[in-house]
Structure formats: C-alpha cells, structure tokens
Amino acid sequence: MTIKISIDCMGGDHGPSVTIPAAISFSRQMPDVELILVGLEDVIRAELKKHGADTLPRITIQHASEQVAMDDPLEVALRRKKDSSMRVAIEQVKDGKAQAAVSAGNTGALMAVSRYVLKTMAGVDRPAICSILPNEKGGPTYMLDLGANVDCEPHHLHQFAIMGSVLVHAMEGIDKPTIGLLNVGTEDIKGNELVKATAKLLQADKERGALNYYGNVEGTDIFKGTVDLVVCDGFVGNVTLKAMEGLGHFMKTVITTEFKRNFLTMLGAVIAGGALKAMKNKFNPSRYNGAGLLGLRGLVFKSHGGADAYAFEWALRRAYEAAKNDVQAQVATMIAELMPRGAEPTQEQA
C-alpha cells in the first residue's frame, strides 16, 4: 500500500530550503511513499531543480498562494490566510488525498487550523500534542500534552492518557502500554489538585481493565523509561520539554568548547571519535523530531520550527509510520471503546 503524505513546504524557520531536500531524500529512500509538496509552485519547482529532483516520480506539487508566518496570530492563520500552505496541506488529509500532513509551522496555528479543517474526533474534548524522548532502556518514552492545552481539567488528562496509550499501541506494537502521571512524587498523596483528581480517573480505568495505569512518575522517570507514556498538562509538558532542550544545548556547547580547548583535548576527541559520534546520535534531538497532533479526524505531524533537513526528514518518517500503522483508525476505534462517555467515533479520513 502506498502511503501519501502532504507537506507544508513553506512552514518553519527555513521553509523550502529545508523541507524540499528532506522530502527528496525521504522519497528516494521510501519506494512506497507519495509526497504532495504544498506551497508556492515556482519556489518549490526551483528548489527541486536545484537538487536535481525535478523529475522525481511519486512527488507532486500542490500550489498554495499564501503562507502562515511563524509570528502570525491565530486569527490570521485561521481566518485570513485561507490559501496557506499549512491549510492546503491539511486539506489534503481531509479530502482523502493524503493520509498524513506534516508542517514545521507555528504550533498554535497548526493546531487551530487542523482543528478547524479536520475537526476533533468524536468523544475527544481537546486534541493534544504527543512526542517521543529517548530513554535509558533504549526505547522511546511517549509524552503528552506538550503545549496544546495549558489549562486542563482532570478529564482532559484522562483523555490524553487514552489517546496516548492508543498511539503507543499502534506505533510500538505494545499491547497495553504503561501510563505514568507526571507528578512531584510517586506517593498517592503527592501532587496538585489536578493530578490527584486525574489519578482517580486513571485508577478506575485500570480497575476496569481499560488502561495499564502505572501510577505517579517523576521528572527523572521520563529518561529512565519507567513507563511507555507520560501524561501531563500542556503547560508542564511544554516547559519541561524546553528545559530539557535548553540543557541539551548547554551540554553540547560545553562539550564542544572543552574538546576544542587545546591540542591534547582535540587529539583525544579525534581518537575517541566513535564515542563522540555515538553520543551525538543518541542525544540528537533531530531523531526525535515530529510530534503527533492527537484527537483529530486525520493525522497531522508537527516538526520543530528550527529543524534542519535531517530533522524534518524524521518528522516525515514519524508521519509515515503512523499512517502505515493505521494509527488514525485504531485511535478512533479505541477511543470509542475507552472513552467513558461512549460517544460515537468517527472513522473518516482514517
């Protein structure tokens, strides 16, 4: 089966100079992928030509006359730029022309436009953003919400747990993924009002066999790989993710500076090259680029705005895997089973 992915080529800090080379490279590796490049046709065509890829099969161009700027207010992205590359890319999913859309544009705009165009899945109050992080066990730790919902009620976190659990199941083939509630301590008495109330909902789901709720986890558990999925509100998730990004950058700066300090340290770095390269690979945030917008009637993946072509390609890969694993249909089916309210699921665009 061919997997079709639409790409917002104009989004992100670098636009086509990043998205097009990534698309070309990805297309060359994946014979079962068809890509729809969305944006200014002339610009896209010129960029393809620049990379000697103007005659690549399985790549088509879908013209869109506008683009959402990184600092555009939601209002503008949503109501004024109706022919933006972001929106047209998402419309490809709505119209069944693509199974997933990928954009490196402004997160708020992407979520708003996705909700507007695709609509929220039946039974879901609020879509959430889910990403993966590396852990000490060698596997990914899934974490959500990472910023879509900064003020949450317990039933929102409960829904995040359900959606995230289904995503992990579909992507990793884990039957009942373990779910941890991010908290300031592991004991039941710990936490703010939000997580204490959420814990009760998750515990009830565990008792009825619906979710594999592990209990509270702490910040350290994200990297220990204690659970498959870490659930938190979007404020906590976003701040935590960015703090880790900041620490990673700081460490990289110090490592680079220290190894370049003098001849001996440089020599050491050259000799230990394999170790440094392996470290770089393990910590490279590029490899974890590509966050899923969950709870919509269609698959949308968000790349980091500052991603380079290598990182953007990882976001494409994430979207591809989600489509190939039929995540959309699985989420819709399982949401219908698991959501306590028992709303009708919508399986269109799956």
Add this chain to the structure above:
Amino acid sequence: MTIKISIDCMGGDHGPSVTIPAAISFSRQMPDVELILVGLEDVIRAELKKHGADTLPRITIQHASEQVAMDDPLEVALRRKKDSSMRVAIEQVKDGKAQAAVSAGNTGALMAVSRYVLKTMAGVDRPAICSILPNEKGGPTYMLDLGANVDCEPHHLHQFAIMGSVLVHAMEGIDKPTIGLLNVGTEDIKGNELVKATAKLLQADKERGALNYYGNVEGTDIFKGTVDLVVCDGFVGNVTLKAMEGLGHFMKTVITTEFKRNFLTMLGAVIAGGALKAMKNKFNPSRYNGAGLLGLRGLVFKSHGGADAYAFEWALRRAYEAAKNDVQAQVATMIAELMPRGAEPTQEQA
C-alpha cells in the same frame, strides 16, 4: 564574624557517613565557621573519631534522640518526633545559636518542621524553595518554587518573585536582579490562567520600580541565563528540575558507556582527560546542591537526600554564604518594602 551553622547529621539517604565527613572538610577549610552537629551523640562521636577529627575545634555536638526517616509522613515528623535531629537543628536557629540550619532530610518534613519551629516571615503567605542552576553565561540561574507549593495563586508567585529577587540581590550582589516568569512562550498572550494573572502583578511592580521584571521566559531560558531569577509554581518547578536531573543522568550514562566501548575510545578519553574533567565539573549537580527555604524567620538549607559528602559540603557552603551575606535581615527588610500588603516584617533570627 563567626558564622554558626547547625547540621542535621542524621538526615538524608546516608546520614552521618556523609554529613560528618562533609562537616569536617568544610570546617577545616573555613576558619570563620562554627558547626553544631545534631543527632545521636555516640554515632556522631564515633564518625568524627573514624576521620581523626574528634578533637577539632569549632565543632560541637548537640544530642537529639530521634530522626526523621525519608519516608516518615509529615504528621510523624511534625508531632511525634519532637527530639528529631532535623527539628533540633532548626531549633538552634530559632534560639539564636546558629545562623542557618542544613538538612538532607525529606523536603516535605523539612519545610513543615521549619514552618512550625521558625514560623513564616511576616507578609509572606507561603515559604518557597529556591535553588540555583548553571547557565551558558557562566553564572547561576536562581529558580523557585521547586516543590513546596504545588497549587498556587497569582499572589503566591508574586511573593516568590519578591523573595527570590532579594535572595539573588543578597547572594550575588546584583542590584536589581532580572526576573522571568516561566511560561510556554514569551508573548504576553501565552500561558495558563495562573501565569497570565501573575504577569500583571509583576508588571505593576516593574512600573512602580519595585521589581526588575523581564517578562515571560521559556524552559530553554533557564540554561541560557536570560534572567537572574526564574519564577514558577512548585509543581512545574519540581517536575522540571527532576526532568533535568534525569536527562543529566542519562547523558552521563551514555558518555561513560561510549568512552568505555573499546581501546581507542578509552585512549581518546584518557588523552582528552582535561576536557572530560572540565565537563564533569560544569555539569556536576553536586556543585549546585543546597536549596534555600525562603520566607521563614530563619535560614534553612535543604541538601539533596542522595548527596555524597562532596555535594553536602556545597549545601553547607550555600548556607554559610547566605548567613555571611546577611540574607535573612535583607529579605525581612525588603519584604517589608516590596510586599504590597505592607505587613510588619520580623527581623528576629536574622
């Protein structure tokens, strides 16, 4: 002037085997320090002897018959163990026998016992925990609250900003420290209800010249050193801090594993030894051990429970510097000036 510090020698994961060697080493380095070692006298005396320090001047022992276990409920720490080493150490501050107390015991118990024994400073609703983190500019970033208050109102965060600002001023000699409000984005429209309302209070203080409010900061700014002080609620602060601790541990594991992989990488590590050592120094969380409990009528510092002697010594150093810089009196005076409610400050135990 001699600085007197009382030490809860029984607290933490390791008790006297960590606290006593740290105290001995610190005492030998600091001729203007007097230490009061609090705990089981026999145990302390034996540990001192073991390290050939049973006749050290400027060290006295204060017997306390009980100890707060790391998993004791607050109730037990507070009401049942009235002769605990933690409590007696804090009482030394209350009685004017020490200018600061240091404990590696359970954070919740330490805060509860400190509040009970010392009382909260006039004008302060809730004490907070403030620690420092390294940043790319080479200076420390102060951050609070790190876990004392998991459910906050805007006026609590406002008070944290004031207390933290005074601490940075007293410890770093910075006239008007810059204050950042931890948020999911830098724009004014970003954030949850709590931070949006807090931003208004801080902005008003900036306009009347009381605080040097910088605006919103993101997780990445903690390590960039964008501001001197980062303010957040205790839930966000605690989760973020532990996530960073987890990432640091993960990176250390990977670095160690990779460098030990084969002969060449090991050789590289030996040759680049200076670089690795410098990195280790910069990232060593031990050097940032020692969080201040702010807003009490006396100085109390909390060491990480799992601290080794080297790390515990840093907590002692932090307490020493706070006492030497007369932080307590400065906080009391400035709280009186800055707190909008204009309550009477209490300067005792300063």
